[in-house]
Amino acid sequence: MAWWEVLVQQTINGLTRGAVFALIALGYTMVYGIIELINFAHGDVFMLGLFVSLAWFTLLGATQTLTGWQLVTVLPLVFLLTMLTTAVLNVAIDRAAYRPLRRSTRLAPLITAIGVSFMLENVALLWKGPAPIAYPDVFPSVDILREWFGVDSAIFVTTKDLLVVGATIPLMLALHYFVSRTTWGKAMRATAQDRETAEAMGINVERTILMTFFIGGALAGAAGLIQGMYYNIGQWWMGYQAGLRAFTAAVLGGIGNMAGAALGGFFIGFLSAWSDQYISARWTNAIVFAILILVLVFRPHGLMGERTPEKV
Amino acid sequence: MLELTDVHTYYGNIRALRGISLSVAPGEIVTLIGANGAGKTTTLRTILGTARARHGTVRFNGHQLDTLTTDRIVRLGIAQSPEGRRIFPRMTVLENLELGAFARPDRAAIAPDLDRVFTLFPRLSERSAQTGGTLSGGEQQMLAIGRALMARPALLLLDEPSMGLSPILVDTIFRIIQDINRQGTTILLVEQNARMALRVAHRGYVMQTGRIVLHDAAAALLRSDLVRKTYLGEK
Numbered sequence: 112m113a114w115w116e117v118l119v120q121q122t123i124n125g126l127t128r129g130a131v132f133a134l135i136a137l138g139y140t141m142v143y144g145i146i147e148l149i150n151f152a153h154g155d156v157f158m159l160g161l162f163v164s165l166a167w168f169t170l171l172g173a174t175q176t177l178t179g180w181q182l183v184t185v186l187p188l189v190f191l192l193t194m195l196t197t198a199v200l201n202v203a204i205d206r207a208a209y210r211p212l213r214r215s216t217r218l219a220p221l222i223t224a225i226g227v228s229f230m231l232e233n234v235a236l237l238w239k240g241p242a243p244i245a246y247p248d249v250f251p252s253v254d255i256l257r258e259w260f261g262v263d264s265a266i267f268v269t270t271k272d273l274l275v276v277g278a279t280i281p282l283m284l285a286l287h288y289f290v291s292r293t294t295w296g297k298a299m300r301a302t303a304q305d306r307e308t309a310e311a312m313g314i315n316v317e318r319t320i321l322m323t324f325f326i327g328g329a330l331a332g333a334a335g336l337i338q339g340m341y342y343n344i345g346q347w348w349m350g351y352q353a354g355l356r357a358f359t360a361a362v363l364g365g366i367g368n369m370a371g372a373a374l375g376g377f378f379i380g381f382l383s384a385w386s387d388q389y390i391s392a393r394w395t396n397a398i399v400f401a402i403l404i405l406v407l408v409f410r411p412h413g414l415m416g417e418r419t420p421e422k423v
Numbered sequence: 424m425l426e427l428t429d430v431h432t433y434y435g436n437i438r439a440l441r442g443i444s445l446s447v448a449p450g451e452i453v454t455l456i457g458a459n460g461a462g463k464t465t466t467l468r469t470i471l472g473t474a475r476a477r478h479g480t481v482r483f484n485g486h487q488l489d490t491l492t493t494d495r496i497v498r499l500g501i502a503q504s505p506e507g508r509r510i511f512p513r514m515t516v517l518e519n520l521e522l523g524a525f526a527r528p529d530r531a532a533i534a535p536d537l538d539r540v541f542t543l544f545p546r547l548s549e550r551s552a553q554t555g556g557t558l559s560g561g562e563q564q565m566l567a568i569g570r571a572l573m574a575r576p577a578l579l580l581l582d583e584p585s586m587g588l589s590p591i592l593v594d595t596i597f598r599i600i601q602d603i604n605r606q607g608t609t610i611l612l613v614e615q616n617a618r619m620a621l622r623v624a625h626r627g628y629v630m631q632t633g634r635i636v637l638h639d640a641a642a643a644l645l646r647s648d649l650v651r652k653t654y655l656g657e658k
Contacts, residue, residue, distance in 0.1 A: 314522075
C-alpha cells in the first residue's frame, strides 16, 4: 500500500469508529447537561446494546447474512427493538439508582454510577460468559470499490462502512431536529441551562430527565448494534473502554454540548485509528487519555469553547 | 385568590420565613417591600414551590399549593419573572418566550399573546432571533417579564423588576406593570425600590427578617414613619 492509501484507509476506519464513539458520547453529554452526572454506566449500556441486539436477531431467527427484503425489514426492526430495550434499561437505571439521590451531593450519584457499571458488566458476564462471543455476520459485506466500481485499489471500503455512516448520520440529524425544534426538545435544553427556571415555566423536570435517559439509552443501543454488525465480536468489558473513549470525546467537545460530543466522537475515532497505525495500538489509550487530561487542564470547557451555564 | 397562612420556610437550618401571612385579591397589585435578606424572594419561591414551607399553608383559588410540584402550580395560572431575570442564555428571545407558554393548554391563543408581548416590548421583537445571553440587562428584564406574560397567568409574580435598570427604564417597566394589571392580571410585586412599588401598588406588606411587620394600603404605607425612615431614606 502506498502511504496515502494507508492514510485514507485509516481515516475511513477512524470514521466508522468515531461514529460509534459519537453515539455513545451524545448520551454522556446529554445526561451530564441535564443532571450534571458523569454516567459511568453509559458505556456498559452500549455493551448490553450489542448483546441485546444479538438476542433480538436470534429471537427473529435472523442469524445468517440478511439479504433482500429481510435486510429492509428485519434490520430496521432490530434497530428499533434494540434501541427501545436499552432506552428502557437506561430509564430504569436512572429510576432505581440515580433518582433517589437527586437531592444529595454530586459525588453520591457519581459513585453509584460506577457501581451500576460493575453491575451491568457482571450481568453480561453471567449472561454470556467471560470469553469473546461471535456476533453473526448479519449485514452483507461487499467490497465497494472492486465489486461496484471495478477499481482495483488497496483501499478497502465495504457496505458495512456505509451502514455505519448511513445509520449514524440520520440518528444525529433526528436528535438535532428533536432538540432544536420540538417543544420537548426545547424543554430539555431549558432544563439543562437552568433547572429551577425551567420548573417555573411549568416544565416537569423529572419527565425531561426521563426523556434524556431514554434518548441516551436508545443511541447507546444503536451504537452497540452497529458495533456488533461491524466487528462481529462482543465481550462483557468492551463497554468500559468504549465508554472511557466516548467520555473523552464528550469532554473534548465541552461536556453538555451535543454538537461538541458528536464532533469529539469522530475526532477520537480518527485519532485512535491513526495512532493504531502510525504509533502503536498499545499507545492509543495512553494518547487518548493524555488528551483527556490536557483538555481538562487547559480547556475544561472543551475545544468548542462554550461555557456551561453558571449556577446561581 | 392567593392566601399564605403562617408560612415558615427554612434553608437547611436557617429560618428564612418566620410565619408569613398575606393575601392577594383578584385584580390587585400587591407589593412586598423590605431590605435585602428580609425573605421577599423566599416568599415568592415558597408560593411557586421551588422552596418548601415547613409549616403553614399556601392556597391559590382553592388549591393547596404546598402539596403540589412546581410545574403543577404553574399550570394553575401562576407565572414568575424571577430575581436576576434567569433568561435561558443559549436560547433565542423567541424560544425563551415560547417556553413561557410551555404549560398552556390553549396552544392556539399563544400567537396573539406573542404579538401582545412584542407590542409591550418592541425591543424584543427586534431581537427575537438573538440568544438571551447577548441581551443587555434591561432587555433581559423585558424578556423575563414577557416570558412570564406568555403563560397568560392569573397571578404574576415579579421579583425585583427594576433591579439594575436605568431610571428611565425603571419608569417604563413600572408603567408596563400597571398596563398589565389593567388588562386583568393580578400582580404580586417584590421590590427594593419601595417608592416606585408603593406608587403603583394597591396594598403593600413590609418585611423584616422573615416576618411581616407592617401591612396597609400602599398610599398609607407611603406616609408611615417606618416606611419613610427605613425604606424611603427620609428623616
